[in-house]
Amino acid sequence: MADLLRLLLRVAEKAANVARVCRQEAPLFQLLVQEKTGDDKNKKFLQDFKTLADVVIQEMIRHDVGAQFPEMVGYIHGEESNKFENGLGESVTVTVCATEQGTAALLASVLDGDETAASLLARAIHQDPESTVHAGTDGLTVPLSPSELGIWIDPIDATSQYIEGREEVLEEGHLSPSGLHCALVLIGVYLRSTGEPVMGVINQPFNYKDPAGGGWRGKHFWGVSCGAIRVCSVSRPSDRPDQSKGGRAMSLVLSSSEKEVVKEALASLCGPDKLVYASGAGYKILCVIQGLADVYVLSEGSTFKWDSCAPHALLLALGGGIVDLNKCLQPSSEPDDHQAELVYHQSNTECKGADRWANGGGLVAYRDQAQLHSIIGALRGKV
Template sequence: MVETHDTMAPMGIRLSPLGVAIFCLLGVGVIYHLYAGVISNRVAAFRQGSNVDLRDLLALSVEAAVQGGKEVKKVREENTLDERTKGKTKEGASELMTLGDLRSHKKMFYLMKNTYPALKVNSEEHDSSVGEDEVWNRDIPSDILEKVPEGHEVPAHTVTVWIDPLDATQEYTENLSQYVTTMVCVAVDGKPVIGVIHKPFTGDTAWAFVGHGTNVRARTSYISSSPKVIVSRSHAGKVKSFIQDAFGNTTTITPAGGAGYKVLSLVEPLPHDTAATSDQADVYIHVTFIKKWDICAGAALVEALGGKMTTLKGEVIDYSGSEGNSGGLVATVGLDHKALLEKLPNWVPEKH
């Protein structure tokens, strides 16, 4: 491969044709790997440093919730729930999962991640099977275009997305479809700014972009002296005695399924949501542990209407860290939130 020549000319090495070919191949390989590394680093840097427009993200969140809802409704109508238990809650109740949860998760999670790979997306469910390959078509609903101007870009690394593919799974298995929702929340630096609550069995979708617009309205009046309080029907804890200590024994307490449903009970009913009219409430209170994908979308919706959702001690809930909130929950729209908090008894987390 290498030829040497013992002549009077200066000593040198000349590669044979085979050696030249191998040298060229090695050179191409080195250049390819260097180039690939540069491109990979640039892509990674772009994904971590790129901006996302929040109006686009709102439209995508609506689409994801609607697409997930279609899967939820289809599984329920086909009665192919494949119900199973995925563990116990902190209160000792079984946490159910169905095929509707999983199919909705796959549709919603991968639609978000395929469109914006840099985003951190937290979903209630996890699935190791092959994901969807669908990407958002970038269509923006007309009501969003009308109410939300463009130009709300934020760095992708400041965004955390919370997905609840099927809120009120317990009620879903009992065919209490009025409580079921799919939800998406977008938090920026831990603050909920976009909330979407979709009702698969009525087709209604509530959305809100804090400070910029929403398609729901607060009711014209709320009662603060003896408010109607809506609470969890499956994770109630000692909420009844807690509420009666605060507002008296005559206070109406309404158990209901799903955190999304309970938040919607605080506002004007959605166009096709006739069931929610009978469950309208003034306050939503929760006294046990609750996951952030259950409440983040509702927090954004309440905030967009000038209301508040805090812990029972009035603390702001951060939506960028751990999955759970152990401080209880109180949500109001159209009431003096601080004054209502002052009526609540001293609250101590329940031990199990």
């Protein structure tokens, strides 16, 4: 498991490099942000270049993990389909080839012969990141075999923020509602038998700009939760004073499109000034992990397994979790009922397409069980 964790940290950094290259290299950046008008609307590779960037990251992770752990092949799932149609109407399946040249040739066939863009992308895919030391991963012993595990990949979460590319400065101790920093690479590992998340890696490719070279630098987070083993790169939050005893009111992060009835119910609980808004499901859960917000509430079924699997493992390692909001709001349910925790091995068979893997009942991401109880109490009967 230590080997798997180190591999996921490495491939997540490779993925972050691809995301940065797509914004730094002019031929790729032009495809990424090009306005789709006129005849270009019929050229699928231009319409979907952002999706191609997602797909190549997804397939790179799938390739590298499968090469080292062949018993996991077939259980490495992602958000994106890897089938594309180029401007000639030819169907191309995007994979990572054994060589950089092979990958470049395949990508050129998707990009209608744009060899410059294809070569730049292939180079980023095949380039190993600088070796980094991941404190805490050495000697990690977890009684699991890779043959028991599956993986969910979100190659670039908060794609709209990635495309828009606003360069906000992150303030220590504060979350920012939008910007490049909301775009994350998410890799979550779950037990095939139960769907329980056991390991998560989050890479934030655009965390800060290097003062020397001006290029973007990233930051990574990881966690392992398996039985009594709870290890996380983020420190456990300190005990917080209870609001009812005059302590600090909890802060909640929401989507700006959240229902008004939910906002009103939560504002009555903690005060309207404690409701903050941010982009990207992964980033909002990361804010809870980091203690920038106490709880993330979402009443809609608009997130998916690939959004929540990785950060869920980190929250479990910190003593928190992510629950299905609808299940928690049932009259017979208790907020600390483990049956309400999200799982990742079963699809919603009554749905089609991506919706089969939606977190259809909404969610609450939390670090503190007492705060989860307060949230459910405030929303019960109103949502």
